[in-house]
Amino acid sequence: MVVKPLRADLVIYLKKHNLVKKFNKQITVFVSNPRHPSLHTEVLEPKSLKIYSFRIDRKYRTIFIFRNNQVEIIDVNDHYQ
Template sequence: MFLRDRGLLAKWAKAKKLFEKDIRHTSLNVELLEPKWRAIYSFRLDKKYRALFFIGKDGFVEILQITNHYKKA
């Protein structure tokens, strides 16, 4: 599993709890990604990994993936 293999399970649990409590919590560093019209956001798991998500019309949040924030394409 991606999170387990990278030692992110505890960080994911902590970030998920903060996210569910307050999507704007400062330690999550929520950002709207470019291009903005896609309405894809990210929040921080740690300095290296971020979770990408979007918010549906009904307010439901879907996590798209966990990414290496600084990995070069």
């Protein structure tokens, strides 16, 4: 599985919230097994849009889509805001 490089604004967000190390760990797990239990990977509503998320930690999520046999990360956000 190929994960497209992060956009600059997402890299800044990860650095600002001290998530770089956690994100790198989770993305490594994701590449080897997208359904690993620690990721809590799920399809978001409405399911017809086929937008997914996985956990960086209990608070933060990575939002992504599958496009052209690649994973494109479209957002990293605070799950509770």
